Amino acid sequence: MTGQTALKSRESTAPSIAELAAQARAIRKHTLAMIHAARSGHPGGALSAADILAVLYFDLLRLRPGEPRWNDRDRFILSKGHACPALYAALAMRGYFALAQLAGLRKIDHFLEGHPDIKIPGIDAPSGSLGMGLSQGLGMALGARHLKKDFRTYVVLGDGDMQEGNTWEAIMAAGFHRLGNLVAILDANELQGDARVAQQMDYFPVREKLEAFRWSVTELDGHDIGALRQALAMAASSRDAKPSFILAHTIKGKGVSFMEGQQYWHGSVTMKDEELSKALAELDRT
Amino acid sequence: MSAALAYWQVGESVSLREAFGRALLHAAAEREDFVLFDADIAGGTGAKPFAEKFPSRVMQFGIAEQNMMAAAGGCADTGLIPVVSTFAAFGMMRAHEQFRTAIAYPKRNVKLFCSHLGLDTGPDGATAQMLEDIAVARSIPNIAIVVPADANEFMKAFAAIMDHRGPVYARIGRSPAPVICDAQHRFAIGKATRLREGADVTIIGTGVMVARALDAAASLAASGIAARVINLSTIKPLDADEIRAAARETGAILTAEDHNVHGGMGSAVAEFVVEHCPVPMKIIGVADRFGKSGEPAELARLYGLTSERIAAEARALLTRKTCANAA
Numbered sequence: 001m002t003g004q005t006a007l008k009s010r011e012s013t014a015p016s017i018a019e020l021a022a023q024a025r026a027i028r029k030h031t032l033a034m035i036h037a038a039r040s041g042h043p044g045g046a047l048s049a050a051d052i053l054a055v056l057y058f059d060l061l062r063l064r065p066g067e068p069r070w071n072d073r074d075r076f077i078l079s080k081g082h083a084c085p086a087l088y089a090a091l092a093m094r095g096y097f098a099l100a101q102l103a104g105l106r107k108i109d110h111f112l113e114g115h116p117d118i119k120i121p122g123i124d125a126p127s128g129s130l131g132m133g134l135s136q137g138l139g140m141a142l143g144a145r146h147l148k149k150d151f152r153t154y155v156v157l158g159d160g161d162m163q164e165g166n167t168w169e170a171i172m173a174a175g176f177h178r179l180g181n182l183v184a185i186l187d188a189n190e191l192q193g194d195a196r197v198a199q200q201m202d203y204f205p206v207r208e209k210l211e212a213f214r215w216s217v218t219e220l221d222g223h224d225i226g227a228l229r230q231a232l233a234m235a236a237s238s239r240d241a242k243p244s245f246i247l248a249h250t251i252k253g254k255g256v257s258f259m260e261g262q263q264y265w266h267g268s269v270t271m272k273d274e275e276l277s278k279a280l281a282e283l284d285r286t
Numbered sequence: 287m288s289a290a291l292a293y294w295q296v297g298e299s300v301s302l303r304e305a306f307g308r309a310l311l312h313a314a315a316e317r318e319d320f321v322l323f324d325a326d327i328a329g330g331t332g333a334k335p336f337a338e339k340f341p342s343r344v345m346q347f348g349i350a351e352q353n354m355m356a357a358a359g360g361c362a363d364t365g366l367i368p369v370v371s372t373f374a375a376f377g378m379m380r381a382h383e384q385f386r387t388a389i390a391y392p393k394r395n396v397k398l399f400c401s402h403l404g405l406d407t408g409p410d411g412a413t414a415q416m417l418e419d420i421a422v423a424r425s426i427p428n429i430a431i432v433v434p435a436d437a438n439e440f441m442k443a444f445a446a447i448m449d450h451r452g453p454v455y456a457r458i459g460r461s462p463a464p465v466i467c468d469a470q471h472r473f474a475i476g477k478a479t480r481l482r483e484g485a486d487v488t489i490i491g492t493g494v495m496v497a498r499a500l501d502a503a504a505s506l507a508a509s510g511i512a513a514r515v516i517n518l519s520t521i522k523p524l525d526a527d528e529i530r531a532a533a534r535e536t537g538a539i540l541t542a543e544d545h546n547v548h549g550g551m552g553s554a555v556a557e558f559v560v561e562h563c564p565v566p567m568k569i570i571g572v573a574d575r576f577g578k579s580g581e582p583a584e585l586a587r588l589y590g591l592t593s594e595r596i597a598a599e600a601r602a603l604l605t606r607k608t609c610a611n612a613a
Contacts, residue, residue, distance in 0.1 A: 071365065118392040125360060126392050129383060132356040136388055139360025139368070142345050146321060147364055166384070169353035176348075 030089035042267030079133020080158030131164025175214030222248030303332030359388030374416035404544030421549025501593035
């Protein structure tokens with residue numbers, strides 16, 4: 001099935017691009033408010049992943065928010081765990097827990113840990129130490145195949161993940177095992193903790209490497225919701241024996257002019273009150 | 287209806303790798319819920335007979351243990367039980383963080399079985415002789431650490447480990463080891479076994495050192511010293527009752543392990559004893575050195591892991607016990 005027909009078959013229930021854009025905007029606003037309240041956290045990489053998360057959580061993933069451990073759910077792993085405020089926002093918006101809980105991020109008496117923890121409803125894998133997310137997804141995909149289950153596993157990777165040897169071991173194994181039920185999405189904002197990827201350790205080109213490891217690769221603008229939707233729908237309906245890799249070019253801090261492309265906002269940062277108001281006002285205007 | 291488990295005769299010499307292979311084959315007929323995670327090393331860990339008979343129950347990772355370990359964590363999320371087997375240097379050291387973060391932290395139901403432990407590894411030399419795994423494993427919460435003393439205990443332990451819900455690290459000795467437990471031996475995670483009664487001193491052994499502790503106790507008995515011998519086959523959680531009783535009833539504890547003296551079983555016992563029931567102790571193990579090539583018996587002599595050394599240290603410990611009582 002092509003992406004277009006896959007999209008068509010779901011048109012009756014699928015949200016529009018404008019609706020998904022609104023969800024992405026809401027994810028961004030919650031994310032900033034959470035990091036501001038926590039007085040620490042990583043806004044840049046959370047904002048760059050917001051559109052990807054909106055499409056996954058509001059259009060694509062097969063989930064039961066009332067039954068977070070439902071065994072036939074699609075699995076989702078945020079390997080770049082430091083972006084978790086955006087994921088927690090998406091989970092709360094989907095009803096895994098109350099929106100009011102988001103204010104508890106990183107607090108001593110609260111369950112919303114600074115990096116993903118499977119005790120949080122809707123979190124399928126711990127992350128925060130880069131390089132382990134794709135392997136955990138690989139294990140889920142292998143388990144699904146062994147048990148003849150049809151759920152799919154989606155993993156969002158960051159630039160740092162692509163520098164970890166463990167990720168490349170997983171890339172090698174997923175291609176070798178022909179895991180068509182595994183989808184990786186690289187949120188390539190090209191800025192890492194201390195400097196630009198090009199300065200620290202340039203892991204590009206990606207497409208050629210992934211294709212050599214027997215993955216099917218789609219390259220797109222990670223803020224183009226229509227393109228994300230189509231590529232993810234295609235990956236989700238693929239009967240190909242190759243795992244799917246979506247190389248999403250993104251902008252760190254996307255959506256907030258003074259954060260976009262700025263190293264400082266990788267984090268972990270304490271956001272001033274006026275910075276939060278300015279950012280929220282900008283997002284309201286978009 | 288499956289065949290009854292076959293055990294070995296006490297006194298036979300059997301590698302725990304052989305027991306691992308037999309236990310896997312037996313369990314395969316009993317339960318569908320586990321798969322073997324292998325990194326091109328089933329021939330070395332003893333899992334090969336299972337891998338050959340049940341290829342569809344093997345997940346192959348090639349020589350990439352970090353990926354294998356984190357994938358085992360993910361796979362456990364589907365309800366399958368990954369039985370991961372490799373050498374300890376790769377399973378507990380190279381993939382340590384994957385084991386910690388992707389398995390122990392989320393309490394995933396993964397069973398890690400590692401061979402090639404300590405000087406028992408023999409001629410392969412220092413890089414393969416894992417003398418640090420208990421130390422690093424012990425510092426991880428949520429896990430159990432099991433060290434069977436012989437092939438028969440391994441068979442009992444394997445069943446208990448598979449029935450236990452949660453992550454387990456289990457150690458498989460490489461070289462043939464004397465069978466000391468009979469088929470009636472009872473194993474439970476967290477319970478030590480008292481193999482010999484005695485009131486003068488307690489020798490706590492783990493793994494290959496348990497048989498040597500028994501030999502040492504026999505030679506001490508010949509000179510009128512009654513040594514209690516305990517097989518501490520679970521290092522975490524520790525059998526607090528058995529250790530407290532040893533301290534109170536014998537007044538001195540000697541530990542023996544094929545592992546660095548720092549951070550191993552002796553350290554685990556000492557941490558408990560110093561806090562709850564302080565008595566003189568001696569920790570026998572490898573004295574903070576790397577290993578080298580040689581036959582296991584030669585290495586045991588060179589590094590002081592023999593029954594003779596245990597007996598000599600027990601005698602020395604008795605004089606400290608007397609001093610402690612006098613003071």
